[in-house]
Amino acid sequence: MNSIPTSTSPTLYTFRRCPYAIRARLAIAVSSVVVTHHEVDLRNKPAAMLAISPKATVPVLQLADGTVIDESLDIMRWALRQNDPESWLQYQGASALIEQNDTSFKRDLDHYKYPNRFPEKSAENYRAACEKFLDLLNTRLTSSAFLVGDKFSFADAAVVPFIRQFAHVDKDWFYQSTHAPVIKWLDAILTLPLFNSVMKKS
Ligand SMILES: N[C@@H](CCC(=O)N[C@@H](CS)C(=O)NCC(=O)O)C(=O)O
Incomplete structure (x- = not known):
């Protein structure tokens, strides 16, 4: 497969640290499909991106035929x-988990990251809410090395960028917490060449 982007390559509007963009870049990287990456400044989004996707979130993929996937x-x-x-795609047996990641866990994570914006409860309260999701992951990761089976696949790619964010809020707390299976899983993924290839600073 040709690995040099061409004028007919799809364009990916992305942001390096965005967990949604990371999961998209992981799947694109494993597929070896060639796309032209366009790093977006979230405070100054390109007009070309806003024109094709008014909801204005990254990632956005525009195919050569104009199709937009956002x-x-x-x-x-x-x-x-x-x-x-x-x-x-054969390892998708975790759609309920991904759904939970994208809804309640994402909400609890935002609360934990920005407790000042949500003063109703303390950061510790929000973190405890996040830990319910980590417990689900721990249960899975006690019986297999990855979320679905023994190799990194779709569910891991979809969920791990959010767990990385969770860990980064308070690394000292995370690494001394009781979530040993999640810690081991996250650390294993952070060393994968695939993961590092999508996190390179350009
Ligand atoms: N449901 C969307 C969510 C994407 C999303 O919320 N991305 C964030 C960045 S992590 C964003 O672009 N937010 C808009 C902004 O920051 O202006 C998806 O899965 O692609």
Whole structure:
């Protein structure tokens, strides 16, 4: 497969640290589909991106035929439908978990990250709410090395960028917490060449 972007390569509007963009870049990278990456300044989004996706979130993928895909999970599925050498699409048996990640866990994570914006409760309270999701992950990761089976696949790629964010809020707390299976899983993923390839600073 040609690895040099061309004028007909799809364009990915992305932001390096955005967990949704990270999951999209992981699926694109594993598929080896060539896309042109356009790093977005979230405070000054490009007009070309806003024109094709007025909801104004990253990631956004525009295909050569003009088709726009502006939900991260849809971008993952699109890439893997082009090429799925690691059989990620056969490991999708965790859709309820991904749904929970994207709804209640994401909300609790935002509260924990920005407790000043949500003064109703303390950061510790918000963190405890997040830990309910970590407990679900711990249960899975006690019986297998990754969320679905013994290799990194779709569910891991979809969820891990958010757990990385959770860990970064208070690393000292995270690494001494009782979530040993999640800590081991996160650390294993952070050393994967695939993960590091999508996090390079350009
Ligand atoms: N449901 C969307 C959510 C994407 C999203 O919320 N991305 C954030 C960045 S992590 C964003 O672009 N927020 C708009 C902003 O910061 O202006 C998806 O899965 O792609």
